[in-house]
Amino acid sequence: MRRIRLIVEPPTGLLLNAVTGVAAWVLLVLLAAGAVSLPLGGPGRRLLSRVLGMARALTGVQRARAAQVLGHEILEPHPQDRTAREVAWLAVHAVVGPACLVSVGATLSAAMAIVRLRTAENGLSVTLNLSLAIVALTAIGLAAVPLLHTLQARLAERLLGPASSLAGRVRALTESRAAAVDAQAAEVRRIERDLHDGAQARLISMRMTLGLAKSESDPDQVRELVREAWESAGQALADLRDLVRGIHPPVLADRGLAGAIQAAALLCPIPVRVDIDLPARPEPPVESAVYFAAAEALTNVAKHSAATWAWVRLRHSGGVLRLAVGDDGRGGARPSAGTGLGGIRRRLSAFDGTLIVHSPPGGPTELTMELPCALSSPKISHS
Ligand SMILES: Nc1ncnc2c1ncn2[C@@H]1O[C@H](COP(=O)(O)OP(=O)(O)OP(=O)(O)O)[C@@H](O)[C@H]1O
Numbered sequence: 592m593r594r595i596r597l598i599v600e601p602p603t604g605l606l607l608n609a610v611t612g613v614a615a616w617v618l619l620v621l622l623a624a625g626a627v628s629l630p631l632g633g634p635g636r637r638l639l640s641r642v643l644g645m646a647r648a649l650t651g652v653q654r655a656r657a658a659q660v661l662g663h664e665i666l667e668p669h670p671q672d673r674t675a676r677e678v679a680w681l682a683v684h685a686v687v688g689p690a691c692l693v694s695v696g697a698t699l700s701a702a703m704a705i706v707r708l709r710t711a712e713n714g715l716s717v718t719l720n721l722s723l724a725i726v727a728l729t730a731i732g733l734a735a736v737p738l739l740h741t742l743q744a745r746l747a748e749r750l751l752g753p754a755s756s757l758a759g760r761v762r763a764l765t766e767s768r769a770a771a772v773d774a775q776a777a778e779v780r781r782i783e784r785d786l787h788d789g790a791q792a793r794l795i796s797m798r799m800t801l802g803l804a805k806s807e808s809d810p811d812q813v814r815e816l817v818r819e820a821w822e823s824a825g826q827a828l829a830d831l832r833d834l835v836r837g838i839h840p841p842v843l844a845d846r847g848l849a850g851a852i853q854a855a856a857l858l859c860p861i862p863v864r865v866d867i868d869l870p871a872r873p874e875p876p877v878e879s880a881v882y883f884a885a886a887e888a889l890t891n892v893a894k895h896s897a898a899t900w901a902w903v904r905l906r907h908s909g910g911v912l913r914l915a916v917g918d919d920g921r922g923g924a925r926p927s928a929g930t931g932l933g934g935i936r937r938r939l940s941a942f943d944g945t946l947i948v949h950s951p952p953g954g955p956t957e958l959t960m961e962l963p964c965a966l967s968s969p970k971i972s973h974s
């Protein structure tokens with residue numbers, strides 16, 4: 592099935608890109624018409640915004656298709672750059688889309704034309720040369736199909752993804768700061784809720800039970816009420832312990848990042864190969880972010896992948912901590928489909944880190960997380 596898709600996809604994609612290339616021409620003409628009619632006021636503005644809406648829909652589809660071809664997500668550009676980049680892509684795609692199909696078609700047609708040139712009167716050497724030309728042209732035409740298909744996807748990634756200029760970098764940092772503040776606020780809200788619904792509720796019930804015991808004269812009743820209060824105190828303690836664990840898991844404090852990830856891998860119902868080589872420990876906030884990222888990635892493997900095995904690889908080199916979590920499962924991981932992968936991205940962006948999701952349909956899946964950090968604390972040896 593996968594092999595059939597690999598054969599069918601490139602020519603279908605090239606054909607579709609030629610069609611969308613023609614659509615890009617139409618949209619460019621309509622955009623020009625909209626721009627020219629802007630001085631007319633209302634109708635001009637309406638035409639322009641409608642055409643820009645159609646261009647956005649087309650570029651959205653192309654971004655998704657290119658992401659599928661490349662096997663990784665293509666982020667959207669910053670809203671400020673978006674329209675300019677989309678119009679630039681329309682202009683490039685209007686030429687490249689049809690041109691790729693035409694060039695492949697021309698090469699294969701040339702081969703067909705030579706087939707017709709071969710006649711019985713040709714001598715042996717002419718026939719041999721013509722046959723060689725046919726084979727060469729057919730091979731070039733067929734090999735060009737997947738190459739051009741990937742090239743078009745890369746072009747879409749370059750033009751429809753975020754700009755990598757200094758301005759883009761400043762914007763990314765501004766956004767990551769906002770994401771960090773958001774993540775922080777969400778975390779505070781979660782702790783507030785957990786305290787409110789957990790320990791606080793237990794303590795209230797304990798106070799009420801003890802209040803009843805205070806005014807009770809029957810010793811048996813008092814004993815029963817004190818037992819209830821004792822149970823509530825135990826539950827409040829358990830809730831507080833869970834809450835603290837969620838903030839900074841004890842295993843992380845005791846055994847460091849490597850030990851904590853190994854412990855998380857052991858809890859995964861699928862066999863996980865763990866390969867960690869860290870000469871020292873990162874700072875605690877980084878350890879915490881990477882640990883929770885690895886834990887969520889492994890939870891996803893267990894929940895969604897249907898894999899037979901998974902792997903975790905953690906390295907530090909050139910001032911960058913790299914964590915990869917992969918599996919041989921069905922693929923199709925999409926950060927937009929849940930809150931877990933988006934949460935990892937937000938968590939890492941607080942440290943200027945990134946998450947790349949490589950998960951083509953059919954698998955395998957690999958999440959690559961990178962964050963710049965220095966290793967400072969000495970390594971903890973775990974027995
Ligand atoms: N390893 C994986 N293999 C296959 N699909 C995956 C994998 N990881 C994630 N997915 C897909 O990507 C989607 C998004 O994952 P994400 O972790 O963001 O959300 P979730 O696990 O569904 O919910 P939660 O918000 O509780 O984490 C999942 O719903 C699942 O369809």
Ligand SMILES: [Mg+2]
Binds near residue numbers: 890931
């Ligand atoms: Mg998840």
